Amino acid sequence: MGKNKDTMKRVLKFISPYKAKIIIMLLTALVTVGFTLYTPILIGNGVDNIVGPGNVNVAGLLKVLGTLAVVVIGNAVSQWVMNLLTNQVTYSVVQDVRSQAFAHLQEVPVSYIDANQPGDILSRIVSDVSQFSDGLLMGFTQLFTGVLTIFGTIGFMLSISVKIAVIVILLTPISLFVASFIAGRTFRMFQEQSEKRAEMTSIVEELVGNQKIVQAFSYEERANERFGKVNEELRVCGIKAIFFSSITNPSTRFVNGLVYTAVGIFGAFTVIRGGMTVGQLTSFLNYANQYTKPFNEISGVVTELENALACAKRLFDFIDTPVQEPDAPGAIELEKADGRVNVENVSFSYRKEVPLLTDISIDVKPGQRIAIVGPTGCGKTTMINLLMRFYDVDEGQILVSGHPVKELTRDSLRRNFGMVLQETWLKAGTIRENIAYGKPDATLEEVMEAARHAHAHSFIKRMPNGYDTVISEGGGNISQGQKQLLCIARVMLMHPAMLILDEATSSIDTRTEVKVQKAFAELMEGRTSFIVAHRLSTIQEADLILVMKDGNIIEQGKHEELLAKKGFYANLYESQFAVS
Known part of the structure; x- marks a missing residue:
């Protein structure tokens, strides 16, 4: 985890605005762990009240059962509050991180966008943040409660039998060593998995967005080969990452089984010698099980955190890319x-x-x-x-x-500058919203007037809902020429001081082009x-x-x-x- 220290510090900075909720969450976690640790004591007392047939302390047993019911209900309530606050903090942090990443996207120079695959940027802002949130969620709920449970359990075990407690404590570091040894080697694998996932996103985005070109040039087979190659690489690195992370839990469980067995054997001899009651042994076995369980959870949390930190690092690397040179003072x-x-x-x-x-x-x-x-x-x-x-x-x-x-x-x-490019771009939304993209407060009359000048009004009126017709992102459900007319109308609505027309009529038929050229001539007058x-x-x-x-x-x-x-x-x- 040492190499992830800087990444972890930055994650903590995003968490810091939610200190109040985190403090309440930690207090409820403390209450939850307290109830959990008190339960074995009550179970042990209940066992001691059942000495044998015909010799049961009913009054004492009912008192224990009543207390146990209160503890179970209190545990459920505190755990619900803890999980509620954990979810709120986690998804608030994720929202903040994703918002900062998207805001940074608006500030990076065009050269960065030109030099990087859109799918990779998309993967960092969407997929990597989702992976990061999963790890953060587990870290909050299980890491803190796991650590508290371990230390609390040690205290209760020492109060029952120092010797047996020492055996448990001496054997447990083996479990920790196994977990840390494996987890330390999974970070690189999860990082490689994130990179391959981003590469796959880029390929899918490229091929889906240009499916007509793919089919027109009979590129389907080569597209399958490209996708299959990256898919296979993702499968291999994914299997490695999951394999090495998944053997953590069985390995620690094996060590925990040894610990539980040792407690049972030494505890049984201690009961025979009169060193503890059967109820106390029952409590101790419960504590031994509770003591080892957090190590299993923590090992899983460490693996998830490694994955989360690998994704966070990719995201922070993007956020750290130099922004475009700011406006001069x-x-x-x-x-x-x-x-x-x-x-x-x-x-x-x-x-x-x-x-x-x-x-x-x-x-x-x-x-x-x-x-x-x-x-x-x-x-x-x-x-x-x-x-x-x-x-x-x-x-x-x-x-x-x-x-x-x-x-x-x-x-x-x-x-x-008003700009009409050869490459048209339209957003998912109504035709009216697309024309008014640069002037969202434009009236319908203004939009229609711009469309008339661009000779787009006639085809818009033939659309199912006129100016309220919804078009898909990129305008996939209208023709290339119609898309270009809408882009021209968008500029005409702005009445800019200067114009840039980069092959602005390249996708328009000759007859319409003559009309649009006249409209441009009118628009260019004095500009x-x-x-x-x-x-x-x-x-x-x-x-x-x-x-x-x-x-x-x-x-x-x-x-x-x-x-x-x-x-x-x-x-x-x-x-x-x-x-x-």
Whole structure:
């Protein structure tokens, strides 16, 4: 447990706000253990009141039975209160841990999300926290009561027979040694099990979310192979972890059996010699059984705690990942951008050893439409990531309305950009909620007006419940084109100061695209707009076309100017519109 000390300290910090409940819980645990330990004394007294046939102390026996009934009821009540408080504290702690993990997820940089499997993050926040709560629950209920029972039992046994008690105490450490020896080797196995479980979650999430692609490319057999490989690895490490943890209990029970046998033999000889009564031997045997039982429970608790701490460590490792660079002290809230954007000698790469953008400079005037074109991988979308400050530049600076973006709050910067991506995203909910995602207080009239501008109103009205139609997460029950129209309507509702359109009409049919382009033209009127496009027909009206290749702007100008140069852009354009 030494290597888990830091993890345990952090767990205790999460528990500390619930000190009052924990104190009450510990007091009820003390009462529960007290009642439990008093029971064998009453049973022994009851046995001593039954000396033999025709020689029974009825009055004494009834008194013992009455006291025993009170003790049993009191034990049940105190145990109920203890379990109730234990559950409240455990699930409150789990809620706090999971809330902190999810809040941290909102603060990690986009680079972390890009570099890690979503399924692994999901597993840490959901599965690992659940495993952690199970171990915490057992730790609360059994560890403390087990320790109390052990020390209380020792006291009662010493009061009956010091010699026999010493035998029990000397033999018991064997059980402790066996439990600690096995438990100390299970942590690594449970940690490996958590990692494999996370890997499996990632694979399932990937394949379920993209089942159409899986089937379209006949990937089912290879998907089964990938899943089967990880499933087999999880089975193997799971069997190892469970095997080594499960032999703890039988091993300690074997030692406990030896202890119980020793007590029975020595106790019987002591009764024969008149050193104790039969009732006292009965009490002692009960205590010997009670004394060894917590060791079995504690060994199980230690195993569960090892698993819980392994899961907690994975969760804390996630919580410890560096958050995105905070807004600068005194960062400016950009209320309404004027549309000026200056990119000054910007260089950037996702990996230092692989340069991407090199010494990029652009001066964008208010209201201009800037188109960014070029082959795949040239840095078009990266420019958008830098404008939105999903990533920070390595060199140079970007200014919006004359302010370096690093001196602006991220929220205010992003509120000034309306963004429609090629990759659509919709949440599970009604169509109205999805359109009003960025403006939840929007009226139905405002939502409908945005949908009309996006040419989405007509298909929405044909849906079973119109704007109250519920769509699944990702919009799986509507077409790709309809999803994109809803995403466009979502931006139109916001009326942002500037626009970013990254292949915004790529999934729309030609006829609808013409209508949407007109709507965009209306929306872009007076607004600075950045348009990333592969289809060059969509950006011919742009005020400035930036032609990118290998992370550099190799040409810039208007459509006609670039065609006249007969350079790279002209070749791209001709390749798209070549007549065979």
